[in-house]
Amino acid sequence: MAHFFDVTHHPRRTYASLAALLVLFMLFPIFASQYGNSWVRIMDFALLYIMLALGLNIVVGFAGLLDLGYIAFYALGAYMTGLLASPQFAVVLESFVNQYPMIGNALLWIFGPEIAQNGIHLSVWFIVPLGAGLTALFGMLLGLPVLKLRGDYLAIVTLGFGEIIRIFMNNLNAPVNITNGPQGINLIDPIRIFGVSLAGKPGSNATLDLGWFTLPSVNAYYYLFLLLCIAIIFITIRLQHSRLGRAWVAIREDEIAAKAMGINTRNIKLLAFAMGASFGGVSGAMFASFQGFVSPESFSLMESIAVLAMVVLGGMGHVPGVILGAIILAALPEVLRHTVAPVQMAVFGKVLIDAEVLRQLLYGLAMVMIVLYRPAGLWPAPLHEDRPDPDVDKPAKATGVVAA
Amino acid sequence: MSEQIILNIAGVNKRFGGLQALSNVGLKIPKGQIYGLIGPNGAGKTTFFNVITGLYQADSGTFELGGEPYSPSAPHEVAKAGIARTFQNIRLFNEMSALENVMVGRHVRTHQGPLGAVLRHKAARQEEAEIRARALELLEFVGIRQFANRTSRHLSYGDQRRLEIARALATDPKLLALDEPAAGMNATEKLGLRELLVKIKNEGRTILLIEHDVKLVMGLCDQMTVLDYGKPIAQGIPSVVQKDPAVIEAYLGGAH
Amino acid sequence: MDTFIQQIINGMVLGSMYALIALGYTMVYGVLNLINFAHGEVLMIGAMIALTLLKYVQIYLPDLPGVVKLLIAILGAIPVCVIVNVVIERIAYRPLRNAPRLAPLITAIGVSILLQTFAMMIWGRSPIPFPQVMPSDPIHIAGALISPTQVMLLALAAISMVGLVLLVERTRLGRAMRATAENPRIAGLMGVDSNRIIVMTFVIGAALAAVAGVMWGANYSSAQFAMGFVPGLKAFSAAVLGGIGNIYGAMLGGILLGLIESLGAGYIGDLTGGFFGSNYQDIFAFVVLIVVLTLRPSGIMGERVADRA
Numbered sequence: 001m002a003h004f005f006d007v008t009h010h011p012r013r014t015y016a017s018l019a020a021l022l023v024l025f026m027l028f029p030i031f032a033s034q035y036g037n038s039w040v041r042i043m044d045f046a047l048l049y050i051m052l053a054l055g056l057n058i059v060v061g062f063a064g065l066l067d068l069g070y071i072a073f074y075a076l077g078a079y080m081t082g083l084l085a086s087p088q089f090a091v092v093l094e095s096f097v098n099q100y101p102m103i104g105n106a107l108l109w110i111f112g113p114e115i116a117q118n119g120i121h122l123s124v125w126f127i128v129p130l131g132a133g134l135t136a137l138f139g140m141l142l143g144l145p146v147l148k149l150r151g152d153y154l155a156i157v158t159l160g161f162g163e164i165i166r167i168f169m170n171n172l173n174a175p176v177n178i179t180n181g182p183q184g185i186n187l188i189d190p191i192r193i194f195g196v197s198l199a200g201k202p203g204s205n206a207t208l209d210l211g212w213f214t215l216p217s218v219n220a221y222y223y224l225f226l227l228l229c230i231a232i233i234f235i236t237i238r239l240q241h242s243r244l245g246r247a248w249v250a251i252r253e254d255e256i257a258a259k260a261m262g263i264n265t266r267n268i269k270l271l272a273f274a275m276g277a278s279f280g281g282v283s284g285a286m287f288a289s290f291q292g293f294v295s296p297e298s299f300s301l302m303e304s305i306a307v308l309a310m311v312v313l314g315g316m317g318h319v320p321g322v323i324l325g326a327i328i329l330a331a332l333p334e335v336l337r338h339t340v341a342p343v344q345m346a347v348f349g350k351v352l353i354d355a356e357v358l359r360q361l362l363y364g365l366a367m368v369m370i371v372l373y374r375p376a377g378l379w380p381a382p383l384h385e386d387r388p389d390p391d392v393d394k395p396a397k398a399t400g401v402v403a404a
Numbered sequence: 405m406s407e408q409i410i411l412n413i414a415g416v417n418k419r420f421g422g423l424q425a426l427s428n429v430g431l432k433i434p435k436g437q438i439y440g441l442i443g444p445n446g447a448g449k450t451t452f453f454n455v456i457t458g459l460y461q462a463d464s465g466t467f468e469l470g471g472e473p474y475s476p477s478a479p480h481e482v483a484k485a486g487i488a489r490t491f492q493n494i495r496l497f498n499e500m501s502a503l504e505n506v507m508v509g510r511h512v513r514t515h516q517g518p519l520g521a522v523l524r525h526k527a528a529r530q531e532e533a534e535i536r537a538r539a540l541e542l543l544e545f546v547g548i549r550q551f552a553n554r555t556s557r558h559l560s561y562g563d564q565r566r567l568e569i570a571r572a573l574a575t576d577p578k579l580l581a582l583d584e585p586a587a588g589m590n591a592t593e594k595l596g597l598r599e600l601l602v603k604i605k606n607e608g609r610t611i612l613l614i615e616h617d618v619k620l621v622m623g624l625c626d627q628m629t630v631l632d633y634g635k636p637i638a639q640g641i642p643s644v645v646q647k648d649p650a651v652i653e654a655y656l657g658g659a660h
Numbered sequence: 661m662d663t664f665i666q667q668i669i670n671g672m673v674l675g676s677m678y679a680l681i682a683l684g685y686t687m688v689y690g691v692l693n694l695i696n697f698a699h700g701e702v703l704m705i706g707a708m709i710a711l712t713l714l715k716y717v718q719i720y721l722p723d724l725p726g727v728v729k730l731l732i733a734i735l736g737a738i739p740v741c742v743i744v745n746v747v748i749e750r751i752a753y754r755p756l757r758n759a760p761r762l763a764p765l766i767t768a769i770g771v772s773i774l775l776q777t778f779a780m781m782i783w784g785r786s787p788i789p790f791p792q793v794m795p796s797d798p799i800h801i802a803g804a805l806i807s808p809t810q811v812m813l814l815a816l817a818a819i820s821m822v823g824l825v826l827l828v829e830r831t832r833l834g835r836a837m838r839a840t841a842e843n844p845r846i847a848g849l850m851g852v853d854s855n856r857i858i859v860m861t862f863v864i865g866a867a868l869a870a871v872a873g874v875m876w877g878a879n880y881s882s883a884q885f886a887m888g889f890v891p892g893l894k895a896f897s898a899a900v901l902g903g904i905g906n907i908y909g910a911m912l913g914g915i916l917l918g919l920i921e922s923l924g925a926g927y928i929g930d931l932t933g934g935f936f937g938s939n940y941q942d943i944f945a946f947v948v949l950i951v952v953l954t955l956r957p958s959g960i961m962g963e964r965v966a967d968r969a
Contacts, residue, residue, distance in 0.1 A: 160946030242521030262483030262512025367770030
């Protein structure tokens with residue numbers, strides 16, 4: 001498999017393989033649409049999970065920090081979008097005015113009557129960078145207290161943070177209504193690109209009319225998410241093969257030696273948290289717009305664990321592996337649901353194992369089996385020896401850099 | 405002509421609970437010398453190393469590097485100031501290749517961050533090329549250029565030790581501090597190590613060396629300090645220290 | 661003042677359960693340097709087994725006193741929980757003794773999910789009412805109320821903890837456990853089979869968790885597949901609070917955490933002017949954990965972790 005993606009040794013073959021893969025991904029919705037919207041929809045979520053898995057991969061795979069509360073960044077990105085791209089902010093303002101009139105009126109004065117009436121509706125061009133920035137900031141805030149903690153403690157504390165965020169989301173509807181509690185935030189704006197709403201016009205049955213062809217909304221989102229995924233993959237790989245990426249791996253491999261070599265481990269770890277978090281935030285923002293509503297149940301510990309399972313299954317630290325893991329664990333439960341349910345109906349007369357159960361079984365099995373029997377994951381990074389490096393294979397040239 | 409003193413440490417005390425691990429330990433290393441720190445097991449040599457490189461905090465002591473005081477409060481600050489060390493039990497970045505290990509050594513002298521990593525603008529690409537070239541050069545220097553692309557845990561023990569030295573050299577240190585670099589080596593490997601250390605010295609670097617192999621150390625070091633039970637008991641050139649009765653007693657036993 | 665006493669009683673009840681669960685975490689961490697993430701699920705299994713047993717007891721032996729019925733349930737739950745915990749150790753932890761630290765943690769999480777899923781398949785997704793076998797008239801103490809179930813809970817917890825202390829301090833097994841917890845290799849040189857001791861640690865931890873699980877179900881009158889996760893985490897925080905690896909620390913930490921949660925939930929509304937209510941109760945344990953790990957990581961009574969160098 002590695003031979004098809006070996007960019008230094010066989011650049012033309014690699015680019016050809018990547019191009020073929022891209023074409024495959026781009027054609028997928030066209031074929032899948034024949035069978036209705038569900039398959040493209042599944043892949044839409046899979047693409048969101050790929051972004052999440054790549055983000056967590058920076059923290060767990062590159063830097064070796066087990067973050068069990070990662071979904072909190074997804075939640076933050078989603079709720080931020082909920083507040084900044086829906087009528088919710090009007091509700092928030094109203095709630096402040098009722099509970100804390102002084103603050104409420106001050107806010108009203110700042111935001112004005114238009115927002116007080118309709119809420120804030122920022123466009124996607126603001127939402128994405130804001131989401132990335134806000135979650136990066138929170139990532140660093142989370143990172144600060146946990147930096148000196150050992151592996152298992154780090155895991156539990158980050159888990160605690162994830163739960164704390166969820167509890168806040170669930171309860172910040174009183175005394176002032178910010179998150180609307182368990183009901184969540186509705187009517188989140190779909191994404192508009194150049195004036196075209198990706199949800200299609202109302203009444204169009206979720207189809208976009210682009211003049212010379214129509215496109216189901218799920219397909220439009222698919223291409224948007226694919227684009228974002230590619231961007232995130234690009235960023236991740238660039239980070240991996242850089243001074244920063246090496247510093248992360250150094251910390252993972254031996255933190256004491258890393259410090260002795262001059263790496264400021266605190267700052268480098270904070271950067272890992274920040275970058276990983278920002279991917280989660282962008283993914284969360286997309287999720288909110290895609291689904292149109294957010295509620296605390298989408299951001300439980302099970303989701304954090306799901307993303308972790310994807311990273312573990314695919315191969316921690318290896319980008320192609322992580323992508324594979326994400327696709328498998330996002331799509332497989334759905335695929336099985338479509339196939340296993342009818343089989344169970346035919347054989348047992350009822351569905352013994354439903355989709356939710358199946359999903360959880362897969363996550364649990366993935367983590368246990370992989371760690372026990374194939375700890376490097378399904379698609380681990382190839383050994384350095386198997387990745388020929390032209391610089392290294394040729395004899396050393398004089399470089400003119402003076403020693404000492 | 406006054407020699408430049410690269411490392412000037414005085415009055416280091418370190419206590420662990422009831423144990424006084426270091427009592428008033430100090431040394432002065434002139435530039436370009438190989439300085440040995442020897443003593444029986446448990447004398448406090450590695451503890452001293454850990455103190456001057458920031459892994460432990462001393463209870464007291466003054467620390468000067470290259471004439472300037474430095475604060476051994478955090479290991480990465482010490483590396484930045486200019487002391488690079490190797491470890492008694494080799495600490496390589498196991499999953500990285502030999503080349504990558506040495507490239508990490510360049511971290512402290514370079515500065516590209518996430519922006520540079522993603523954008524790869526001219527300055528970033530230049531820095532990355534410089535890092536790579538310098539790392540390859542150092543691998544050549546220590547004699548393991550042909551293993552540049554090998555996973556570091558696949559290297560032989562002797563080559564791993566060389567790699568650790570190459571990585572430390574990559575930080576461009578004023579002082580190279582080696583903690584038992586010959587431990588576990590056979591006679592041939594020790595000869596090779598000796599050659600390497602002389603080569604490093606001839607480039608003008610200063611080396612502080614903890615070693616147990618008395619023969620190696622006597623032939624290699626310009627000066628040495630002997631520790632016993634955390635106290636310095638002798639200091640000077642090898643031929644003198646060798647004959648010091650306190651040193652002989654420390655190594656051969658006798659009433660303590 | 662009445663509220664205060666009530667909160668204290670609630671806190672003691674909650675704390676006793678946390679203490680029992682925390683003991684399981686702390687003992688395993690003491691010998692293996694590992695968080696048995698699936699421990700909360702052992703608690704849940706104890707409750708679910710007890711629930712099923714009690715259903716049959718109610719049908720076939722309805723006239724037994726409530727205390728006896730609960731004891732039967734506990735005695736039935738303990739073996740199952742022990743088997744589960746021992747199997748977990750065997751298949752998920754033992755093969756990874758020499759693996760990097762992240763590995764057993766990940767398998768532990770995986771096992772935790774699998775156990776929850778199996779419970780979901782067997783007992784369904786919704787909470788199941790726990791059979792009420794104890795009399796429900798509360799007893800009045802110093803102006804506050806305590807139910808007979810809670811009295812039994814406190815008694816069982818006290819007996820278990822005393823029993824454990826006696827075991828650890830006075831018996832040969834206990835000595836072996838303490839030795840292994842300090843330095844497994846040296847203990848091995850003294851003739852202690854560390855694997856056997858580790859298994860015993862899991863056995864005892866499971867038994868305590870079973871008791872806690874049954875009493876939890878009885879106290880809250882319901883049980884559900886997901887009931888173990890949050891108490892498990894909180895109990896771990898309690899163990900850290902008291903000093904991980906230290907069984908006295910676990911007991912102290914458990915009781916303390918119970919009191920903190922109870923008093924906190926009771927008074928947080930007053931303290932924050934109504935902004936935070938008792939629905940934020942679950943956060944206390946996490947806040948305690950973060951504060952302890954930041955300010956005094958070794959806990960109140962000091963940690964006692966094996967020297968596995």
